[in-house]
Amino acid sequence: MDTIEDKLKERIKELTCLYEITSIIVNCDYDHPEISLDAIVHCLKRAWLFEKDTRVVIRTKEYALGDLLEEEELVAIRSVIKVFNRDEGWIEVGYPASRYSVTDFLEEEHKLLENVGLEVGNLLERKRIRESELAIKRQMERADRLNIMGEITAGIAHELNTPLTNILGFAELLESRMTDHDEIDDLNKIKENAIFCREVVKKLMFFTCEVPQVRRNVLLKPVVENVLKLLKPTFQNRRLTPVVVFGGEDIAVKVDEIQMTQVLFNLIMNAVYYSPVNGEIIIRAGENRNNVVLEIGDGGKGIPGTVGDKVFEPFFTTKPTGEGTGLGLSVVHGIITGHGGQIRHRAGKGGGTVFEIKLPKKQ
The missing domain is CATH 1.20.5 (Single alpha-helices involved in coiled-coils or other helix-helix interfaces)
Structure with a gap:
C-alpha cells in the first residue's frame, strides 16, 4: 500500500469487520452458534488486503468452519480462542504459499485477528453460561x-x-x-x-420418604447377588446373562439395606425389560477416595434424548399402559438422594443405557 488513501481504505475495512463481528455476536442464536461463526468467517475474508485469496478457518472443540477442504499449502497467521482462560481452539487466516509470504500480512491484520479471537471466546463463554443457567433452571x-x-x-x-x-x-x-x-x-x-x-x-x-431408614455398613456384592437370585427365573425366561464386575469383594456403603435392595431390584428389572433376548446386563461396582460407584447397563435401544430429563419424574414411563406405574425410577431417585448420593443415566458404549449411582463413603 503506497498511498494514504489505500491505507485508509484498509483501516475502514478492518473497523467495519470488527463492527460487523460485534453485531453478529450480539445477535447470536446460542442454540445454533455455528451460524454466527460461519458469518464471522465471511466477515474476516472481506477485511484482508488480498481478499480474493484469503482463506479462513475457525476450529474449536465443538466446531470446524471455513475453508476446511482447501488442500493448497498456506502461509498463515493464527489467533488462539480462549474460553474461561483455557485454550479451546483457534482462528487462522492464510494465503496460498505459492504467491504470498508472511510479510504480506499487515500489522493491523494481526491485531484484528487477536481481537476477533477474543470476541469468539466471549461468544463461546456466553453460550456455556447460558447452558449452565438453563440446566440449573431445569433442575x-x-x-x-x-x-x-x-x-x-x-x-x-x-x-x-x-x-x-x-x-x-x-x-x-x-x-x-x-x-x-x-x-x-x-x-x-x-x-x-x-x-x-x-x-x-x-x-x-x-x-415420599415415609419409610424410615435404618443405615448401617453393608457389603454391596451380597446385596447384588441376593437380587440376582430373586430375578434368576426372569433372566432365564428372557435368556439374559448378568455380568457382575466388582473392583473388590469388600466394597461397602452405609445404607438402608432394604432400600438399597429396592434400588437394585428396580434398576435391574428395568434393564431386563429393555434388553433384547440373549443379551447381557452389566453390573459394575468400584470405589474412589470419596464415593462408591455402581453402574447397571442394559443392551436396549437407549433413552431418547427428548425424554432424558423426565425419567426420574413420578408417573412418567415409556412402557405400555398396564406394564409400569412410572414410580420405579422416581423411587430409586428418592432413595439415592435421601442417602446423600447421586444418580444419572448415559448412553452405553455399545448401545443401551447405563444408570450410574454415586454414594458417599462418609455419611
Whole structure:
C-alpha cells in the first residue's frame, strides 16, 4: 500500500469487520452458534488486503468452519480462542504459499485477528453460561415438581392404606366361607389387584420418604447377588446373562439395606425389560477416595434424548399402559438422594443405557 488513501481504505475495512463481528455476536442464536461463526468467517475474508485469496478457518472443540477442504499449502497467521482462560481452539487466516509470504500480512491484520479471537471466546463463554443457567433452571423446576408431587403422594398413600387393608381382610374372610371354585377364583383376582395396589402405595411411601431408614455398613456384592437370585427365573425366561464386575469383594456403603435392595431390584428389572433376548446386563461396582460407584447397563435401544430429563419424574414411563406405574425410577431417585448420593443415566458404549449411582463413603 503506497498511498494514504489505500491505507485508509484498509483501516475502514478492518473497523467495519470488527463492527460487523460485534453485531453478529450480539445477535447470536446460542442454540445454533455455528451460524454466527460461519458469518464471522465471511466477515474476516472481506477485511484482508488480498481478499480474493484469503482463506479462513475457525476450529474449536465443538466446531470446524471455513475453508476446511482447501488442500493448497498456506502461509498463515493464527489467533488462539480462549474460553474461561483455557485454550479451546483457534482462528487462522492464510494465503496460498505459492504467491504470498508472511510479510504480506499487515500489522493491523494481526491485531484484528487477536481481537476477533477474543470476541469468539466471549461468544463461546456466553453460550456455556447460558447452558449452565438453563440446566440449573431445569433442575430447580424439577425439584419444585418433585416437592409438590411428594406432598400429594404422601396424602394419597395414607388415604389408600386403610381401604386396601380392609379389602384384603374381607376378601380373605369371604374366601374362608366359600366352597364354589369360580367364586374363590374371583376373590383371588380381587386379592391380587389389591396387593398390586398396596405395592404401588409402598412405592409412593418410598418416594415420599415415609419409610424410615435404618443405615448401617453393608457389603454391596451380597446385596447384588441376593437380587440376582430373586430375578434368576426372569433372566432365564428372557435368556439374559448378568455380568457382575466388582473392583473388590469388600466394597461397602452405609445404607438402608432394604432400600438399597429396592434400588437394585428396580434398576435391574428395568434393564431386563429393555434388553433384547440373549443379551447381557452389566453390573459394575468400584470405589474412589470419596464415593462408591455402581453402574447397571442394559443392551436396549437407549433413552431418547427428548425424554432424558423426565425419567426420574413420578408417573412418567415409556412402557405400555398396564406394564409400569412410572414410580420405579422416581423411587430409586428418592432413595439415592435421601442417602446423600447421586444418580444419572448415559448412553452405553455399545448401545443401551447405563444408570450410574454415586454414594458417599462418609455419611
